[in-house]
Amino acid sequence: MITLGCPDRTGIVAGISGFLAEAGGWIVGAAYHTDPVTNWFFTRQEVRADSLPFGPAELRARFTDVVRKFGPRVDWQITDTAERRRVVLLVSKEGHCLYDLLGRVASGELDVEVTSVIGNHKDLAKITEAHGIPFHHVPFPAGDGEGKAAAFAQLRQLVDGHHPHAIVLARFMQVLPHELCAAWAGKALNIHHSFLPSFVGARPYHQAHTRGVKLIGATCHYVTAELDAGPIVEQDVIRVDHGDSVADMVRKGRDIEKVVLARGLRWHLEDRVLVHGNRTVVF
Amino acid sequence: MITLGCPDRTGIVAGISGFLAEAGGWIVGAAYHTDPVTNWFFTRQEVRADSLPFGPAELRARFTDVVRKFGPRVDWQITDTAERRRVVLLVSKEGHCLYDLLGRVASGELDVEVTSVIGNHKDLAKITEAHGIPFHHVPFPAGDGEGKAAAFAQLRQLVDGHHPHAIVLARFMQVLPHELCAAWAGKALNIHHSFLPSFVGARPYHQAHTRGVKLIGATCHYVTAELDAGPIVEQDVIRVDHGDSVADMVRKGRDIEKVVLARGLRWHLEDRVLVHGNRTVVF
Amino acid sequence: MITLGCPDRTGIVAGISGFLAEAGGWIVGAAYHTDPVTNWFFTRQEVRADSLPFGPAELRARFTDVVRKFGPRVDWQITDTAERRRVVLLVSKEGHCLYDLLGRVASGELDVEVTSVIGNHKDLAKITEAHGIPFHHVPFPAGDGEGKAAAFAQLRQLVDGHHPHAIVLARFMQVLPHELCAAWAGKALNIHHSFLPSFVGARPYHQAHTRGVKLIGATCHYVTAELDAGPIVEQDVIRVDHGDSVADMVRKGRDIEKVVLARGLRWHLEDRVLVHGNRTVVF
Amino acid sequence: MITLGCPDRTGIVAGISGFLAEAGGWIVGAAYHTDPVTNWFFTRQEVRADSLPFGPAELRARFTDVVRKFGPRVDWQITDTAERRRVVLLVSKEGHCLYDLLGRVASGELDVEVTSVIGNHKDLAKITEAHGIPFHHVPFPAGDGEGKAAAFAQLRQLVDGHHPHAIVLARFMQVLPHELCAAWAGKALNIHHSFLPSFVGARPYHQAHTRGVKLIGATCHYVTAELDAGPIVEQDVIRVDHGDSVADMVRKGRDIEKVVLARGLRWHLEDRVLVHGNRTVVF
Structure with missing residues (x-):
């Protein structure tokens, strides 16, 4: 599960989904929202873990590179839903x-x-x-x-x-x-x-x-x-x-x-x- | 339509409904409530006007006598629903x-x-x-x-x-x-x-x-x-x-x-x- | 607790509340409804047991007399809320x-x-x-x-x-x-x-x-x-x-x-x- | 406004958002859903018209090429919200x-x-x-x-x-x-x-x-x-x-x-x- 919030700009959705598509990731559910008052962008993406060729740690490392392009104030996390809460x-x-x-x-x-x-x-x-x-x-x-x-x-x-x-x-x-x-x-x-x-x-x-x-x-x-x-x-x-x-x-x-x-x-x-x-x- | 509010005591319901029954009044709808905090009694009684042998003015006069028994702080009114609002x-x-x-x-x-x-x-x-x-x-x-x-x-x-x-x-x-x-x-x-x-x-x-x-x-x-x-x-x-x-x-x-x-x-x-x-x- | 249903007619409310007032019964809550399609009258009356000078059995016996006047098809019951359900x-x-x-x-x-x-x-x-x-x-x-x-x-x-x-x-x-x-x-x-x-x-x-x-x-x-x-x-x-x-x-x-x-x-x-x-x- | 429905497969989201990002399109709102029973994918994308370097007709023509990759059963439309309904x-x-x-x-x-x-x-x-x-x-x-x-x-x-x-x-x-x-x-x-x-x-x-x-x-x-x-x-x-x-x-x-x-x-x-x-x- 990927959640992310940052100032809105063009290319964020494409950046995330392009990265996931390239890695073969199957997006089970995706939601997006931009708050027009604060111009803040939010997304939550549910990706099937078994569709990716690497584990959560590697995913986090690679995603760090993707996120770098979105500016300095990006707040994101990747959680493994297999881990019991x-x-x-x-x-x-x-x-x-x-x-x-x-x-x-x-x-x-x-x-x-x-x-x-x-x-x-x-x-x-x-x-x-x-x-x-x-x-x-x-x-x-x-x-x-x-x-x-x-x-x-x-x-x-x-x-x-x-x-x-x-x-x-x-x-x-x-x-x-x-x-x-x-x-x-x-x-x-x-x-x-x-x-x-x-x-x-x-x-x-x-x-x-x-x-x-x-x-x-x-x-x-x-x-x-x-x-x-x-x-x-x-x-x-x-x-x-x-x-x-x-x-x-x-x-x-x-x-x-x-x-x-x-x-x-x-x-x-x-x-x-x-x-x-x-x-x-x-x- | 009769609405009435006053401090609660026994005999109010009986007093009103006894008066109406004696006069032949047909109660179409009746609601009662006593607020336990303030001990205030409330009622609303809908009576068919054509079931009574007298008009609104006479009803008000007679009801004044009924209400007298309920104490000094009775707040009531009788309205004629035939009058358009x-x-x-x-x-x-x-x-x-x-x-x-x-x-x-x-x-x-x-x-x-x-x-x-x-x-x-x-x-x-x-x-x-x-x-x-x-x-x-x-x-x-x-x-x-x-x-x-x-x-x-x-x-x-x-x-x-x-x-x-x-x-x-x-x-x-x-x-x-x-x-x-x-x-x-x-x-x-x-x-x-x-x-x-x-x-x-x-x-x-x-x-x-x-x-x-x-x-x-x-x-x-x-x-x-x-x-x-x-x-x-x-x-x-x-x-x-x-x-x-x-x-x-x-x-x-x-x-x-x-x-x-x-x-x-x-x-x-x-x-x-x-x-x-x-x-x-x-x- | 008294509940009663029967064909509607004038005098039911007065009959019940008059009986209760005479016996000193304190009505804590009362609800009435007449279904206009079936002309059936319903009521529920909550009476404080300690306000009555007799117990549930005697109340039932006396109420039987009251109810007799309401016609042959009266469906009623008196329950003692002190009895745990x-x-x-x-x-x-x-x-x-x-x-x-x-x-x-x-x-x-x-x-x-x-x-x-x-x-x-x-x-x-x-x-x-x-x-x-x-x-x-x-x-x-x-x-x-x-x-x-x-x-x-x-x-x-x-x-x-x-x-x-x-x-x-x-x-x-x-x-x-x-x-x-x-x-x-x-x-x-x-x-x-x-x-x-x-x-x-x-x-x-x-x-x-x-x-x-x-x-x-x-x-x-x-x-x-x-x-x-x-x-x-x-x-x-x-x-x-x-x-x-x-x-x-x-x-x-x-x-x-x-x-x-x-x-x-x-x-x-x-x-x-x-x-x-x-x-x-x-x- | 782009709406699209088709059998689900990887790459649809990336395909659409990649195309829009390349064209400079500003996605104001985007929603996605896949029905797990029918495996049907749905999306609605709201794009600011003035962020695109071409008009609705050209957008439709180019989008036809994008959609071609998603299989033969794609149901989509692009509407111009500037046109009064x-x-x-x-x-x-x-x-x-x-x-x-x-x-x-x-x-x-x-x-x-x-x-x-x-x-x-x-x-x-x-x-x-x-x-x-x-x-x-x-x-x-x-x-x-x-x-x-x-x-x-x-x-x-x-x-x-x-x-x-x-x-x-x-x-x-x-x-x-x-x-x-x-x-x-x-x-x-x-x-x-x-x-x-x-x-x-x-x-x-x-x-x-x-x-x-x-x-x-x-x-x-x-x-x-x-x-x-x-x-x-x-x-x-x-x-x-x-x-x-x-x-x-x-x-x-x-x-x-x-x-x-x-x-x-x-x-x-x-x-x-x-x-x-x-x-x-x-x-």
Whole structure:
């Protein structure tokens, strides 16, 4: 899988496809987009590995030469989809997203390795272990003192040890410190239980109920230093009406949170999400 | 049509339905709701006029006695659906909502009398008059000086002369002064081209594009003194993706604006919308 | 909870609410509907048990007198929501609906007792038992011979022993014989993986792909003798496009199947679904 | 705009983009799809005309050489988007789709030339002419006799005289004879007021009400000889419930019909719809 983003200019598509054609590469799927505001070009090309006469390392080396012609600001990567994706899940007490993701993995729908689940509470240890996945309990003290910093350091060590392709905050409810946001940039996915940018922060369903909106939503976004302001990967909504209490909204909203997170995670792991500035291209 | 809101207590439903049953009233449709947060009770009862042995005036007099038992803070009204609803439309240059509403009226879908269309520009005069509806041009000078105050005074006179059941800001683009908001409270409906509370104010599609949301929306709400913060009647959304420019969003958003406004207006005119505080019950 | 359906006439609402008011009953929620085609009246009334001076048995006895005045064809029931609802799940090999329902029960969202899961394959035994729920394996031989009849007899015995409020065919993939459809009428809920009446029967996603539809759906309906033709409780859809293979449709469709089944089951267990002929009223 | 479909093989993308790059062509947008079932390749490439050193005729000639290498079964066309698209609308009595399309044209949203509106009734003549568009009345006698054949002959002559890019059956309500379906293949778009393949033929909302579905829809498809069975371009749905009469469904459905037809027509005119067999690719 080749993904690439750079300032637009003529010849990029021809350059890539010409190189692949010459090497005998079979393009299974290709997507292109140019953002007219930033004049940024994006592409994602799915090439059958067995159609190429060389492996991923050689492909990367040769592609480096191709890319050189496209200017100095090219952001690209080639990933080997044969390598199984590793995912770490961060949870708290609310289990619906975890249940949902574990069910998708168990039924084979989401073909990933969940290397571990890490919770700041123990509530979800049992179901995790029933799925044969290790659960780590990292308690987070209240306040912003040294205890919390130590907990984040332990969390980081546990996560980074797995070299995960994705770190999923499945209703984790702890705000990551800036250095973790930076270290996990483009890898840490959060699910926020509102249709952002409405209702940033705590208790979004309460905020939605008070405002009297007629639809509630959920947003899957990359974690950045500013709370709930990272690049949006996916969103969806569900209708509510005056008969819905906050508790009803919480319940209905869960169904949206689950699918929005699952879609966002799948697209991220399939290298479909290209970030530029604070916006995403989802091929 | 009877609509009523008051603090909840036992006996209200029995009181109303007992009164109607005694009078031989045929209840065609009835809806009830109690808000558990405010303990406020709402009901809407549709009674066949020809099933009652007296007219609307007598019904109102008798119902006053019934309602007396429900406490001092009862907010109710009885409307005669035989009376055709009068609507005034306020427009600017953007015609999609006007075209849509006029088409609904012309095809008989929306059975109302559009008494006039008032525009701060002349662009939409011709189509209005082609539908046999008077168009008034009230120019609004820039700034907040006396000219603008005079324009609003003229607008108010033109509107109030029709004793309208609804005043529709169909992309009017002028912020009503506080005294007009107060005078038209519960009657003036606005269509805002975003999924409120996201993207209040000007150029919401630009804001949405910059933020990179994956759905855009529209909101029909009652006009209040605080901009875009009135009670929400209806909202809807449509999916967008990275391929959509601001112009595409404007185009897609129009389809949502049109249906959201048309639904909100219909519900308002059918006395389906009961307001309490900043929230609506839509029966 | 009181639900009632009968031919419409004046005085029903007053009769019920007058009786409840006299007894001091606090109506928490009430819904009414009259079908204009069949002239059938439906109501659902939620009464706080502790507001009544007598228990469910006495309420039923007294209500029998009230109902007598409404004519000979009244279909009503009073249920005690304090009694926990019992559910039996029937499954085959596909686990997504089972995973979803078990997750909802485990997280407390769906407050029911799953008395057992019965499968014609053993694939889903392990996850069921991890949730502390008994799993029964009832193999179904191919063909329509005696072996299959014996399997259905065993299934019926296992199910009926629990006196369940709902029997959920969570992708069970076996067509129930007519006598079971009759015995479980109004209790057996199926999830069909298409937007009925499109694509009845086997392999609906294949049918949908061949036809080139732009949305796929799922339908939760009561099981009746005619295949996939029972009263519809809930439906929903999701967008697909030319890029979606049958496998993609199967995957996307699962998310719809899960929520549609979960909603239908919840509404059924909350006595929100009233059936008349082949149509449902969902209050 | 270049659109092309052919059996898939390596080198097509490289062939096209290499040719364009060599000629200095600026690809503004490009989309590719290979159907894995039929192994058919589809592409749509938007090239800035002013980036090429030759005009459309020369481009077609040169591209013929490029295409030759892709095998004998290549289906392609190059269209000049500078040429304004001509559309003929066929109507009957129901005006909502006509009002909607004329509104879109008048407000500049749909930049096409509506060369004429042809109705088998006169009801919609006045609004058409208010938009400055000629209206032709072609009465269609009942039955299948010579009168009807003559009417279709007259219709064909009127339509073909405009050499339209699209012929829109905007609730035309007459079934086209096979020879017209053949003559207008890939150009005649119909809006059917159901979610096909459900409720083919007459009175789909009545069928939907009887079946008790929870969503109703509309389908825009190319007209083919088999009724309501042509390649689907776009579909959408809207929620209904037990409270909706057939008349309510008709009203709600209209909003879906209008947007589905408008979207389908836009995509067709932008050369986004590629047909292969009975399925469409919508880029």
